Amino acid sequence: MSDAASRNWREVVMRWDWLPTYFPFLLHGLMVTLMILVFSVVVGFILAVPIGLAQVTVSLATRSFAKAFCNYIRGTPLLTQIWLLYYGVGSLFPLIPGMRENFMWLIRLDAIYYVLLAFTLSFAGYEAEIMRGAFLSVPRGELEAARAFGMSPWKVTSRVWFPRAVLQVLPTLTGEVIGQLKSTPLAFTVPVMDLMGATSKIRQDTYIIYEPLIFLALIYMALTFIITRAFGYFERLIPTRR
Amino acid sequence: MILAVAAPLSELLSFGDKGYGDEMFWGAVKSVEIAFFAYAFGLVLGLLGAIGKLSGGPILKMILEGYTTIVRAVPELVLILLLYYAGTDSINGLLKLVGHDPIEVNGLVAAIFVLGFVQGAYSTEVLRAAIQAVPLGQIEAAKAYGMSAFGQFRRIVLPAMLPNAIPGLANLWLNVTKDSALISVVGFTELALATRQAAGVSKQYFVLYLVAQAIYLSISLSSTFLFARLERYVRRGQPKLA
Numbered sequence: 150m151s152d153a154a155s156r157n158w159r160e161v162v163m164r165w166d167w168l169p170t171y172f173p174f175l176l177h178g179l180m181v182t183l184m185i186l187v188f189s190v191v192v193g194f195i196l197a198v199p200i201g202l203a204q205v206t207v208s209l210a211t212r213s214f215a216k217a218f219c220n221y222i223r224g225t226p227l228l229t230q231i232w233l234l235y236y237g238v239g240s241l242f243p244l245i246p247g248m249r250e251n252f253m254w255l256i257r258l259d260a261i262y263y264v265l266l267a268f269t270l271s272f273a274g275y276e277a278e279i280m281r282g283a284f285l286s287v288p289r290g291e292l293e294a295a296r297a298f299g300m301s302p303w304k305v306t307s308r309v310w311f312p313r314a315v316l317q318v319l320p321t322l323t324g325e326v327i328g329q330l331k332s333t334p335l336a337f338t339v340p341v342m343d344l345m346g347a348t349s350k351i352r353q354d355t356y357i358i359y360e361p362l363i364f365l366a367l368i369y370m371a372l373t374f375i376i377t378r379a380f381g382y383f384e385r386l387i388p389t390r391r
Numbered sequence: 392m393i394l395a396v397a398a399p400l401s402e403l404l405s406f407g408d409k410g411y412g413d414e415m416f417w418g419a420v421k422s423v424e425i426a427f428f429a430y431a432f433g434l435v436l437g438l439l440g441a442i443g444k445l446s447g448g449p450i451l452k453m454i455l456e457g458y459t460t461i462v463r464a465v466p467e468l469v470l471i472l473l474l475y476y477a478g479t480d481s482i483n484g485l486l487k488l489v490g491h492d493p494i495e496v497n498g499l500v501a502a503i504f505v506l507g508f509v510q511g512a513y514s515t516e517v518l519r520a521a522i523q524a525v526p527l528g529q530i531e532a533a534k535a536y537g538m539s540a541f542g543q544f545r546r547i548v549l550p551a552m553l554p555n556a557i558p559g560l561a562n563l564w565l566n567v568t569k570d571s572a573l574i575s576v577v578g579f580t581e582l583a584l585a586t587r588q589a590a591g592v593s594k595q596y597f598v599l600y601l602v603a604q605a606i607y608l609s610i611s612l613s614s615t616f617l618f619a620r621l622e623r624y625v626r627r628g629q630p631k632l633a
Contacts, residue, residue: 224611
């Protein structure tokens with residue numbers, strides 16, 4: 150290969166000298182991304198249970214409210230939900246009288262808190278829809294049997310309805326968590342230094358276009374693989390009859 | 392405070408120099424345009440991919456497996472950035488080779504190709520699973536009648552697989568309408584970016600993002616309705632689902 154050609158080749162595919170310099174930076178970004186993922190999945194799932202349950206209970210008001218929430222979350226892009234919270238709601242706070250004096254911390258709230266809220270509500274909305282289906286698919290007879298034993302409505306829910314529904318949902322959880330992982334880069338559209346934010350900072354600093362993005366794609370593929378494997382392991386621990 | 396925000400809504404959304412109605416309207420048109428053509432392109436890729444995965448040679452199968460695995464494991468946003476820059480760069484690289492000056496690649500066309508390429512991976516999997524669910528005996532019967540390969544596909548495989556495919560394809564359409572908002576990250580003015588620009592000028596972040604979300608939501612809800620009717624149509628003559 151001639152000298153010019155080999156230089157050209159290096160310029161096109163091989164520029165990884167930035168990696169050692171920015172490695173701690175990327176590691177910090179990874180921590181932020183994982184924090185967003187874990188927090189939103191755990192809290193979102195906890196929220197999803199009552200929202201899912203509200204959709205199958207008799208009261209028309211709670212049912213339509215929960216349904217509207219799920220439709221809103223699932224029907225609008227997460228990107229605009231994040232922007233609505235951070236730019237929209239964030240811009241309303243200073244307008245409220247007395248806010249500046251008493252709740253300055255709320256006005257100055259870091260973008261990460263808005264992102265955590267947006268991702269949590271989003272996961273809750275998607276998961277609640279799945280929980281709704283799971284609650285509906287628990288056989289009527291089992292609930293009737295529980296009632297016939299004289300269980301209170303709370304006991305029927307906590308001992309029979311809820312555990313049966315959650316066991317049905319667990320296998321679909323892998324896909325939902327990976328979907329959530331794949332939407333985490335949206336956090337960088339507001340000032341948050343997650344993996345994506347760190348990557349675009351590297352690209353701005355070094356003028357390298359592709360390599361940081363390729364590295365980012367590899368990290369996400371690895372994370373997807375790890376999550377799939379980990380959930381597969383836990384799924385096998387749950388006794389099921391096939 | 393709420394009144395102060397709500398009162399200028401009609402003015403805010405008016406067409407012309409003062410309001411942002413026209414900017415957001417054309418942004419919404421662009422979003423639907425991107426989503427529609429990307430979906431169509433994805434369906435073509437998906438159909439070819441599914442046929443290739445089911446009846447291609449080992450090398451083709453391996454390539455397609457790599458395509459669907461990688462594309463589905465990497466966040467859409469990262470893929471969009473990668474493909475957007477890589478695509479426009481390689482076109483200009485090719486032009487340079489033939490001694491042509493670099494051109495400005497049309498943002499709309501680039502967006503459609505990038506989103507369509509991502510959609511293609513998901514469509515491949517949906518269509519492959521739907522085709523595989525068609526009972527083999529029906530295809531063998533078609534062969535026994537002496538139908539050509541195309542005739543078998545058009546008369547037997549296609550109508551028999553559509554009921555299996557429509558729910559998955561409906562999900563993909565809802566995804567692509569929402570994913571079209573991601574194109575804003577590469578600076579193409581569709582609905583999300585048009586809203587962001589309008590909000591930046593008018594400082595009416597909250598109201599304008601709500602309006603944008605209402606547009607996305609109405610697209611989602613009307614699509615859900617239409618797909619439900621389509622599913623009823625392709626399921627005509629089938630026994631009712633529980």
